[in-house]
Amino acid sequence: MCGIIGYIGERDAVGVAVDALERLSYRGYDSAGIATWAGALTSRKAAGKIDALKKLLSDSPLPASKSAIGHTRWATHGAVNDKNSHPHGNENVLIVHNGIIENYLLLKARLTALGYNFTSDTDSEAAALLIDYEYKRCGDKHTAIAAACESLRGSYAILAMFADSPDEIWCIRHESPLLIGFGDDEYFISSDIPAFLSYTNRYFRLSEGEIAKITKSGVEVFLTNGEKIEKSVEVAAFNAEDAKKCGFNHFMRKEISDEPEIISKLTKIYGKDGLPSLSLDNISAENTSHISIVGCGTAYHAGLYGKTVIEGLTGIRCDACVASEFRYSNPVIDEGELVIFISQSGETADTLSSLRMVKSMGAKSLGIVNTVGSSIASEADSTLYIHAGVEIAVASTKAYVAQCVLLAIFALDFAIKRGKITKNEAKSLFTEIENLKSVIESAVELEENIELVAKELFPSDNLFFIGRRYDYIAAIEGSLKLKEISYIHSEAYAAGELKHGTISLVTDKTPVIALFGDEELLEKTVSNLKEVSARGAKTVAIASSLEKIAEVADIVINLPKTNPMLSPIPMAVILQLLAYHIANMRGCDIDQPRNLAKSVTVE
Ligand code: AGP
Numbered sequence: 001m002c003g004i005i006g007y008i009g010e011r012d013a014v015g016v017a018v019d020a021l022e023r024l025s026y027r028g029y030d031s032a033g034i035a036t037w038a039g040a041l042t043s044r045k046a047a048g049k050i051d052a053l054k055k056l057l058s059d060s061p062l063p064a065s066k067s068a069i070g071h072t073r074w075a076t077h078g079a080v081n082d083k084n085s086h087p088h089g090n091e092n093v094l095i096v097h098n099g100i101i102e103n104y105l106l107l108k109a110r111l112t113a114l115g116y117n118f119t120s121d122t123d124s125e126a127a128a129l130l131i132d133y134e135y136k137r138c139g140d141k142h143t144a145i146a147a148a149c150e151s152l153r154g155s156y157a158i159l160a161m162f163a164d165s166p167d168e169i170w171c172i173r174h175e176s177p178l179l180i181g182f183g184d185d186e187y188f189i190s191s192d193i194p195a196f197l198s199y200t201n202r203y204f205r206l207s208e209g210e211i212a213k214i215t216k217s218g219v220e221v222f223l224t225n226g227e228k229i230e231k232s233v234e235v236a237a238f239n240a241e242d243a244k245k246c247g248f249n250h251f252m253r254k255e256i257s258d259e260p261e262i263i264s265k266l267t268k269i270y271g272k273d274g275l276p277s278l279s280l281d282n283i284s285a286e287n288t289s290h291i292s293i294v295g296c297g298t299a300y301h302a303g304l305y306g307k308t309v310i311e312g313l314t315g316i317r318c319d320a321c322v323a324s325e326f327r328y329s330n331p332v333i334d335e336g337e338l339v340i341f342i343s344q345s346g347e348t349a350d351t352l353s354s355l356r357m358v359k360s361m362g363a364k365s366l367g368i369v370n371t372v373g374s375s376i377a378s379e380a381d382s383t384l385y386i387h388a389g390v391e392i393a394v395a396s397t398k399a400y401v402a403q404c405v406l407l408a409i410f411a412l413d414f415a416i417k418r419g420k421i422t423k424n425e426a427k428s429l430f431t432e433i434e435n436l437k438s439v440i441e442s443a444v445e446l447e448e449n450i451e452l453v454a455k456e457l458f459p460s461d462n463l464f465f466i467g468r469r470y471d472y473i474a475a476i477e478g479s480l481k482l483k484e485i486s487y488i489h490s491e492a493y494a495a496g497e498l499k500h501g502t503i504s505l506v507t508d509k510t511p512v513i514a515l516f517g518d519e520e521l522l523e524k525t526v527s528n529l530k531e532v533s534a535r536g537a538k539t540v541a542i543a544s545s546l547e548k549i550a551e552v553a554d555i556v557i558n559l560p561k562t563n564p565m566l567s568p569i570p571m572a573v574i575l576q577l578l579a580y581h582i583a584n585m586r587g588c589d590i591d592q593p594r595n596l597a598k599s600v601t602v603e
Contacts, residue, residue: 002086002098002597003027003072004178005195006159006169008214009186013068014057020188020195021072022050023243026251026392026591026598027098027191028074031085035070035094038063041163043094045071045085049592066216067167069159071096074597077104078121088120089128092163093135097124098191099155099176100602107151127152131160141165145172145211146224155349155602159189169214171206176601177347177374178206180219182233187214192371192599193236194243194390201236205373237372243390250590252393252485256444256576259401263437265387266405267430274427276413281382283364285417289336291318294326294354296600298396299342301477302368302403305568306340308473309408312565313415323350324603327357337363344391344399345599346374353603355379368406370399384410393591394598395485397576400477401440404569408433432563436570442560443573447581450574453540453555454581460511463488464502464532465575466495467515468525474515474568478575485593486583495528508536513578516543517559517567526552542574 003024007016017034025032032053033045044062046052050072062068071086077100078084087094101107104123107130112118116129130151135144141162149156155175162168171178171189181188181196181203188196189212193203206212206221210229213220221229248254270278291310293303303320310318321331323341327350333339339358343351346369355365355376367380370388377383386402412429415421421429457463463482465475472494479492493502495514506512512532516522522545529552533539541553544561560570583590 002074003191003195004096004098004157004159005070006068006171006189006214007186008067008167008169008216009183010066011186013065014062016199017068017070018050018054018057020190021053021070023194024191025050025072026394028072028597029592030073030075030080031082032072033070033085033087034062034068035087035096035161036062036065036068037161037163037166038065041091041094041161043087045082045087047081047085067161067169069094069096069161069169076100076602077123084120084122086124088122088125090132093128093132093160095124095128095131095158095160097127098157098601101127101152101156102154103152123154127156127158135162141170142211142213142222142226145170149174149224157191167216170211171214172209172211173206174208175349175352179203180206180212180214182219185216187219189214194392197236197243198240201239202233203236204231204233234373238389243392250393250580252395252397252580252590255391255393255398256573256580258389258398259573260437260440262388262398262402263405263434263440266402266409267434269387270384270406270409271430271434275416275423275430276409276426278384278410278413280366283338283366283382285414287336288316288338288414290334291316291338291340292326292331293318293320293340293342294323294351295342296323296348296350298400298477298480299344299348299351299403301473301480302342302400302407303340304473304476305404306342306407306411308470309565310411310414313411314418314420316414323348323354327354331358333358333361333363338366339363340366340368341376341380342368342403343374343376344370344388344396346371346376347599347601349601349603352376352379368403370402392598394593394596395481395579395590401569401572404572405433405436408566429563432566436562436566439560439562439570440573443570444577446557446574447577449557450577451581453557454578454585456538456555457511457540458486458582458585460488460509462505462510463490464506464510464512464537465490465492465515466498466512466525466528468495468518468521470518470564470568471515471521471525471571474517474571474575477572478513478579481576481579482582484596485579485590486586486588487594488582495525498528498531503531503535506532506535506537508538511538511540513540513542514553515571516541516545516549517571518564519545520564522548529553542571
């Protein structure tokens, strides 16, 4: 939910921190701040996006320093203003924090009784002053941090600087991610790799409860009991170029352009001799009796697709569940249960907590994740990476496409292993999955037509997406894409459900986008299109068989043809481009929509 950065080295630490915060701003952009050590601890912080901090630093520069910590905030506790911006603390210790301290009010009361004064409404300030209290009590930073965090409930990734220790940064994490990057005699500590990828691609992730001390001479990692441990440094699978717009106006549009290549990558990595080839450590297709797929937002929508394609190909009963509901629903976990966790970031709090819950219940877990080494990827029994590269835009596009493609490959693999499909049938479907590369390229080539449709729709305040079976699944994801970046209220409805209530909302002010990728049900949805058209709605049809649709829809977008079972994938690309252009015409902040953050690492 927030982005944090720490730097120690020979560069201008403030400049490095500002650069890193700009790259982390997709994690939260309500306010930003930086602290340095230059004889004493000092900081600058400002509400608003990073430009507000840059202006403040220009008007009132921080002293030159070789070490700094920085923070870009997605507000959880406390309004968006200067005083609630990070860093937090006092003249002895300053911290930046990503996460939520759930028991902060109790801690605040205790510290106030001990004579501490609070200057903000945030939970993070309580953590900072508690570290100060413990440090005064025991005089040892490691012990103080371990003792303070012992009292914290909730999630945290904390970087701390102490007035009595120049060019030294301490850090600890619980639930929220923290990585340490290794440059040439310089070190970076951050929530995510893009922060320091232009300086180094060598890093490791701090594990739960580990405490690290970073100085100019290196990095030491300890367990909370003080035991020093060694960690192996990894090399990131992507480079700084991946985390750039590459000539596009927005990360979202660049990431849509990545989609065809991702299809090729996935079918090469997870295919062999024209068939799926998945190595799923100790997850047996034959012994799986039921599958639950768990995720949030777009990842959940990929789960809806996974449910349909897995049931369709394997005959295994499958449920798709919103993680924030699943974790509190006392799910029934039977013998032979497989739970699949879908997450681009691999750090979404509700999804991670659901994983930990089912593991304690003895179910097999499979992660379908983008971020290598993330918590969900590390803790699932087995993980399949989607290899989509860094996804910066808050609205997920290429990750969704990659998740759906990988779920189709997974379903096909399971169907073969369970004898539900012949090798020839499987080869033919796998070839259609491989051909999605050209199908998606054809969808992107429709961009000019899609822009014209966006011109018709962008002034709308309300909009409906309708479809049946695979098209209903595509409609749900298309509706979220539109809502989160254009702020247009839209609903995705099973076309057959309209008559049971919501058609009462349809007027000449509510355009209806009808999806026709799942052609077996085309006639049924045509009837629904006629029903809404008769009530004045402007209708848009996205279909391959135009001849059957042209006379009933006001506007038609030609969906590149593919297997109905795979149709949500090109459909998603068209709806992503439609949402993108509508949001652009409405002047919305496409990559950083209001109130949102890329990775929801708090409940
Ligand atoms: C998608 O466009 C949204 N940004 C959001 O719904 C996202 O998919 C959700 O927060 C899940 O994130 P994850 O895939 O990193 O777990």
